[in-house]
Amino acid sequence: MYHQVHVSPEHKDLIRFLWWKNGDLDKEVIEYRMTVHLFGAISSPSVAIFTLMKTADDNELEFGSDAAKFVKNDFYVDDGLKFVPTAAEAIQLINSSKAMCMKGGFKLHKFLSNSKEVLAAISPEEMAGSIESLNLSKDSLPIERTLICSLVTPSKRRHFFNRLQLVNNHRLRGQDER
Template structure:
């Protein structure tokens, strides 16, 4: 994982467009001086145009530097950045070190600086100067200290165990439709790892909507026990660990990968489940499951012959 330092400020605004970024400020930053009219010469944080312009410049830097610094680093810059945050997995430590060095050089050629570098492999971190590592790792003794918890695009990543985890901080909010919506939405889970859990909270909210309760109406007594039980049980999500890498270390080289998608729906909601099938060069296969849901969660079973799961209520092989 890496970040581009001050990304928006690294790209100039064309001179004929700078009047669109005018602002008033005291001369020389002194409040006792006269207020004068300034124009931003670079893109600023908060402007709707900044992410698009900066991403265009970043991809242009990849195109310009591809011949000198290699296709792998150019593709990383082109395809694996979310605004200024870069995320990439490679097969070996050497590949990671080479990619970091080439990407740093490519960015530097365009006046950009890669920093806040983090890896789940300490050998990779040792190849990076301490001042270019992410803050929580700069002062660590990599031979002794464990790697910390970090956030990756809002998701908690335990770098030492290379797992995704959840930090649950349910604040005391009014037990109203508004408060329940705020509590349920506070569990950030873009990949749907804990969809069967958050689903129950959403169903309670759904019932309040069906009952046409206002935003600040208290929860009905018939739903209160379900809500309190769900809220108490949510703290156990902190014990859950999701392996970041689907591929086990001893699985050798992947020769083929298949995605199998299944979905189902009811009046209570709908669900979707995906299976990743990996085949290595020994013709051994591995089946991994990932799902999302909105509505009643249904348990899944594995067919003894096919190894593909299905909803219990339609399974003929239970």
């Protein structure tokens, strides 16, 4: 996720690393500047989350407050988890959230749901790897775990989707799997 958030040109001098040409420690050290945020930098999680929140704020009027609230309140870094009463609401929220995030340069994918109706509305390439080859007319839905939540499907009448992976090419302007 972090590699998807670009560092603005005026801030590239602030994220540097050293390397030896061809990994040879006898060669001269080369200094590099990062053009994207990196995993392991102490600032990367806050920068990524800020960028995602900024995307929701910037696009709330166009895509609705439900999508913005979902992005702002129901994500843990790059995973989103949301329960809604109906499959129709889940599908609407998925579509508006995908469009909102795409406008900010993010691509939501790796969707899961405990509803075959919701899954049928999602293209196979946008589904989580564990279900992308699932035959919705014959196969039963698997039990999935996410963070601290485990649901047995379809006994609950709530529809959910989770593990939304963010892929982004958003330029950071002082302001995004695992």
